[in-house]
Amino acid sequence: MTEPDPLEEELRSAGAVADEQRRAAPAPTRGPADPPSSAAGGSGTVRSSISGQSVRRGDRVFKGLAAGSGAVLLVVMAAIAAFLVWKAWPALFAGDANKGNLFTTQKWSFSSEGPSNFGVAALAFGTIVSATIAMAIGVPVAIGIALYISHYAPRRLATVLGGLVDLLAAVPSLVFGMWGLYLLVPKTQGFQSWLNEYFSWTYIFDNTRFTNPNQYGQSLLMAGIVLAIMILPVVSAVCREVFLQTPRETVDAAWALGATKWETIRTAVLPFGRAGMISAAMLGLGRALGETIAVALLLSSAFKINGHLTEKAGDTFASTIALKFGEASGTPLGIPALITAGLFLFVITLIVNSIARAIIARKKDFTA
Amino acid sequence: MAKRIDVESLNVYYSDFLAVQDASIKIAPLTVTAFIGPSGCGKSTFLRTLNRMHEVIPGGRVDGKVMLDGEDLYGPGVDPVNVRRTVGMVFQKANPFPTMSIYDNVIAGYKIAGTRKGRNELDDIVERSLRGANLWEEVKHRLNRPGAGLSGGQQQRLCIARAIAVEPQVLLMDEPCSALDPISTLAIEDLISELKTRYTIVIVTHNMQQAARVSDRTAFFNLAGVGQPGRLVEYDETTKIFSNPSEKATEDYISGRFG
Numbered sequence: 001m002t003e004p005d006p007l008e009e010e011l012r013s014a015g016a017v018a019d020e021q022r023r024a025a026p027a028p029t030r031g032p033a034d035p036p037s038s039a040a041g042g043s044g045t046v047r048s049s050i051s052g053q054s055v056r057r058g059d060r061v062f063k064g065l066a067a068g069s070g071a072v073l074l075v076v077m078a079a080i081a082a083f084l085v086w087k088a089w090p091a092l093f094a095g096d097a098n099k100g101n102l103f104t105t106q107k108w109s110f111s112s113e114g115p116s117n118f119g120v121a122a123l124a125f126g127t128i129v130s131a132t133i134a135m136a137i138g139v140p141v142a143i144g145i146a147l148y149i150s151h152y153a154p155r156r157l158a159t160v161l162g163g164l165v166d167l168l169a170a171v172p173s174l175v176f177g178m179w180g181l182y183l184l185v186p187k188t189q190g191f192q193s194w195l196n197e198y199f200s201w202t203y204i205f206d207n208t209r210f211t212n213p214n215q216y217g218q219s220l221l222m223a224g225i226v227l228a229i230m231i232l233p234v235v236s237a238v239c240r241e242v243f244l245q246t247p248r249e250t251v252d253a254a255w256a257l258g259a260t261k262w263e264t265i266r267t268a269v270l271p272f273g274r275a276g277m278i279s280a281a282m283l284g285l286g287r288a289l290g291e292t293i294a295v296a297l298l299l300s301s302a303f304k305i306n307g308h309l310t311e312k313a314g315d316t317f318a319s320t321i322a323l324k325f326g327e328a329s330g331t332p333l334g335i336p337a338l339i340t341a342g343l344f345l346f347v348i349t350l351i352v353n354s355i356a357r358a359i360i361a362r363k364k365d366f367t368a
Numbered sequence: 369m370a371k372r373i374d375v376e377s378l379n380v381y382y383s384d385f386l387a388v389q390d391a392s393i394k395i396a397p398l399t400v401t402a403f404i405g406p407s408g409c410g411k412s413t414f415l416r417t418l419n420r421m422h423e424v425i426p427g428g429r430v431d432g433k434v435m436l437d438g439e440d441l442y443g444p445g446v447d448p449v450n451v452r453r454t455v456g457m458v459f460q461k462a463n464p465f466p467t468m469s470i471y472d473n474v475i476a477g478y479k480i481a482g483t484r485k486g487r488n489e490l491d492d493i494v495e496r497s498l499r500g501a502n503l504w505e506e507v508k509h510r511l512n513r514p515g516a517g518l519s520g521g522q523q524q525r526l527c528i529a530r531a532i533a534v535e536p537q538v539l540l541m542d543e544p545c546s547a548l549d550p551i552s553t554l555a556i557e558d559l560i561s562e563l564k565t566r567y568t569i570v571i572v573t574h575n576m577q578q579a580a581r582v583s584d585r586t587a588f589f590n591l592a593g594v595g596q597p598g599r600l601v602e603y604d605e606t607t608k609i610f611s612n613p614s615e616k617a618t619e620d621y622i623s624g625r626f627g
């Protein structure tokens with residue numbers, strides 16, 4: 001259980017592949033359209049020095065490599081998708097073997113003789129909710145850290161802070177999970193019950209079950225908070241680099257119009273970094289969606305959709321795959337069902353990435 | 369509206385490096401003053417002290433006085449933000465905000481200041497400023513296109529429009545034509561002559577003809593030697609500087625016998 005699940009690793013890299021693929025995809029198709037560039041530049045016939053085409057070996061080699069890498073990515077992508085569909089097939093189309101509905105059933109039970117009863121509804125809910133909490137908390141804080149490091153902190157402090165943030169990125173997720181479970185959860189029982197006391201009208205912070213603070217514990221809220229901390233380093237590191245790239249002239253333009261520091265950041269730095277911030281958020285989201293072990297430690301599995309975020313319930317695709325792998329091989333549909341969960345995670349990642357790309361592309365003319 | 373500038377023995381530093389030493393100059397309202405001099409002599413540095421843009425650079429500081437209508441820009445209780453709203457600036461490299469449309473670029477100063485204005489009023493400001501910068505006819509049909517999509521000369525005029533949109537009292541221009549073709553350059557020179565009726569203008573230029581054409585007075589900056597601070601060598605009527613300068617260094621420079 002301490003090892004990151006290999007399947008999860010694969011899924012996560014698949015997300016990255018999906019990213020790359022869009023950029024690299026046109027490369028191979030452009031190949032044949034190019035005029036042949038060899039057989040020129042030869043001697044013999046009388047030619048002026050500018051006629052013909054010079055052989056640029058470097059160009060051609062590099063183009064070949066680039067196109068090849070693009071193609072490899074496409075193939076890997078397709079292979080992963082095909083593998084997932086193939087292995088998930090028995091669970092996707094289980095027919096009578098699954099009493100539940102794959103999409104709506106909030107259960108995850110398998111039997112070796114009779115029909116099983118499972119669906120991904122609760123997993124999808126938990127995955128999306130925990131990732132949303134993580135993004136809602138993590139991204140603004142990460143952007144704040146990045147802005148502080150890039151534009152406010154004195155240089156030496158900025159270096160130290162930047163190093164610390166990078167260090168945080170190197171902490172294994174298991175450590176985050178244990179920290180969350182053994183420190184954050186017990187220390188925030190009061191906070192969680194306080195939320196219930198004063199914010200139960202929000203529904204999400206309402207807790208209908210617990211009457212005593214020390215009943216509080218593992219919850220989607222806690223998982224979301226720990227995930228927020230886990231995505232901080234990568235999001236803020238990328239944002240910091242993006243903010244530092246803001247052209248000096250653009251910043252000067254804002255200063256010269258009488259902008260205060262914050263106004264300069266608002267008019268010059270943030271708009272310039274918009275696409276970069278979205279990409280950074282996507283990297284964070286990738287981690288939040290795919291995180292396995294920390295989430296597994298911080299959730300108490302119930303396979304129920306429960307909108308009360310502080311109650312003990314919650315499962316994500318990744319945590320379920322990790323937790324249920326051991327017992328899954330005992331039943332015919334156990335493994336296919338887990339792979340179905342992987343497939344759903346894969347599809348969600350793809351959809352979210354596409355949306356992010358579309359948002360970035362929408363204002364393409366207005367980027368530096 | 370336009371204001372006069374009096375600089376009294378100003379030293380300008382980058383951290384410990386003294387870039388301009390002991391410069392004093394009196395600039396009358398509604399005049400065009402040209403700064404000329406060899407590269408690295410501190411023209412841009414000095415210009416940027418006139419709207420407190422110098423201190424934006426880490427380590428940038430000054431001592432001495434810059435008086436705007438008798439009020440010390442560097443006095444206690446003076447907010448550099450207000451100074452920059454009063455003294456506008458156009459840079460050597462055109463720098464429209466890349467993420468903004470032409471329209472939004474022009475009104476950027478109002479947006480930054482948080483001034484609330486109706487759509488009609490903003491439309492008027494945009495048209496007036498773009499006409500003022502001789503750009504209106506070229507862009508009136510594409511005000512919502514990105515400002516960075518214009519040609520270099522158009523971008524520079526857009527930056528001028530942006531600077532004059534907020535109606536500053538002084539306009540500083542650092543080599544505004546250095547990257548422009550002769551026609552755009554002429555357009556901007558004409559513009560300067562027009563703007564002169566409303567603003568006090570200070571312009572840095574490497575182009576002697578330009579200085580002679582547009583300015584009333586000219587200041588010549590020079591370096592005594594490598595690693596030495598730049599100094600304001602001579603400041604006089606433009607006609608005098610270009611016909612009969614009092615300093616030998618000035619004469620050498622304008623006649624191309626520099627170095």
Ligand SMILES: Nc1ncnc2c1ncn2[C@@H]1O[C@H](COP(=O)(O)OP(=O)(O)OP(=O)(O)O)[C@@H](O)[C@H]1O
Nearest residue numbers: 382385387405406407408409410411412413414425
């Ligand atoms: N950001 C900076 N940090 C440190 N020194 C600087 C900085 N900018 C300029 N300097 C130095 O200050 C001196 C004056 O530079 P400045 O840019 O004012 O010259 P200039 O007269 O405008 O030259 P040019 O005609 O080439 O634009 C130079 O020695 C330069 O190296």
Ligand SMILES: [Mg+2]
Nearest residue numbers: 411412413542
């Ligand atoms: Mg300069």
